[in-house]
Amino acid sequence: MTSSPTLDELADRALAARDAAVYGHDALITCDRLVRIFSADGVEVQALQGLDLLVREGELMALVGASGSGKSTLMNILAGLDRPTAGAARVAGHDLFAMSARERLAYRRETVGFVWQQTARNLLPYLTAAQNVALPLQLARSRGGRRARAERALELLTLLEVADCRDRRPHQLSGGQQQRVALAVALANGPAVLLADEPTGELDSHTAEQVFTAFRTVNEELGTTIVIVTHDQSVAGEVRRTVAIRDGRTSTEVLRRSEVDSATGQENLVAREYAMLDRAGRLQLPAEYIRALGMRDRVALELEPDHITVRPDDAQDS
Numbered sequence: 001m002t003s004s005p006t007l008d009e010l011a012d013r014a015l016a017a018r019d020a021a022v023y024g025h026d027a028l029i030t031c032d033r034l035v036r037i038f039s040a041d042g043v044e045v046q047a048l049q050g051l052d053l054l055v056r057e058g059e060l061m062a063l064v065g066a067s068g069s070g071k072s073t074l075m076n077i078l079a080g081l082d083r084p085t086a087g088a089a090r091v092a093g094h095d096l097f098a099m100s101a102r103e104r105l106a107y108r109r110e111t112v113g114f115v116w117q118q119t120a121r122n123l124l125p126y127l128t129a130a131q132n133v134a135l136p137l138q139l140a141r142s143r144g145g146r147r148a149r150a151e152r153a154l155e156l157l158t159l160l161e162v163a164d165c166r167d168r169r170p171h172q173l174s175g176g177q178q179q180r181v182a183l184a185v186a187l188a189n190g191p192a193v194l195l196a197d198e199p200t201g202e203l204d205s206h207t208a209e210q211v212f213t214a215f216r217t218v219n220e221e222l223g224t225t226i227v228i229v230t231h232d233q234s235v236a237g238e239v240r241r242t243v244a245i246r247d248g249r250t251s252t253e254v255l256r257r258s259e260v261d262s263a264t265g266q267e268n269l270v271a272r273e274y275a276m277l278d279r280a281g282r283l284q285l286p287a288e289y290i291r292a293l294g295m296r297d298r299v300a301l302e303l304e305p306d307h308i309t310v311r312p313d314d315a316q317d318s
């Protein structure tokens with residue numbers, strides 16, 4: 001028989017619950033059981049089905065997933081262009097669920113920057129590269145006049161190695177140059193977070209690598225936190241953290257770290273795959289693992305001192 005807790009024990013529990021860290025309290029981006037349901041012609045699509053994601057300040061991470069898994073839906077919510085149906089999403093202290101229209105506009109101008117796959121969405125065709133970068137500064141009414149804005153634009157274009165293109169319009173730039181100018185536009189107001197949806201999707205592999213290098217430079221030199229949605233394996237393979245989305249939820253995560261080979265002294269990047277464990281204890285096993293062992297419906301679990309074994313169901317149904 002279990003005895004009822006004493007009043008002192010209840011008080012201790014209440015204090016412990018109050019002091020327990022809130023989920024994502026130290027993250028720059030927190031998605032907590034995020035849900036987005038679209039209704040079209042009486043049909044409901046659950047694009048996000050309780051997605052959890054934490055991104056810490058200064059990270060450069062990639063999001064991958066099959067077509068229709070919910071990547072763009074998540075990016076649109078983080079960009080402040082769409083609202084979640086349920087759950088919580090916080091970016092740099094802003095509650096994306098509760099923001100007013102005015103706050104949402106200021107958030108899009110000052111807190112997040114975005115680079116999309118299509119140039120037409122990133123740059124205005126009738127403005128030069130420098131004017132495109134100066135425009136968000138003007139809209140955000142940043143301090144300083146036209147000259148200060150021009151200086152800031154040139155500073156960013158120089159960092160991204162496209163200063164020589166400053167007086168050209170988008171159609172006079174190569175695809176890679178356009179994306180680097182787009183990156184400068186996104187950074188104009190010094191956002192805390194940079195979001196990029198397939199930024200190298202329309203580029204050949206050599207140019208894609210140069211553009212990705214530009215993202216890395218921004219992350220290292222300016223400390224900007226960057227989330228890139230990509231199908232490009234070479235991009236996903238070069239970041240320290242790649243999170244996979246499956247059916248509207250984060251499913252697995254690959255972390256890479258440098259290890260020095262003690263024999264040769266050479267530095268190698270070592271990758272390790274992790275599964276996400278949500279706060280209810282739910283774990284999503286990678287589809288290929290499930291297929292390889294023919295698992296379905298039920299699995300056998302065993303708790304060992306330092307790990308848990310998951311085996312195909314071996315019970316005889318009687």
Ligand SMILES: Nc1ncnc2c1ncn2[C@@H]1O[C@H](COP(=O)(O)OP(=O)(O)OP(=O)(O)O)[C@@H](O)[C@H]1O
Nearest residue numbers: 038040045047065066067068069070071072073074
């Ligand atoms: N505005 C919308 N109305 C109805 N359904 C939508 C809408 N936007 C997205 N969806 C649906 O939500 C699901 C997730 O779509 P989403 O665009 O986020 O996927 P994705 O992972 O970005 O795919 P892709 O890699 O092809 O861009 C899909 O089933 C899609 O059809």
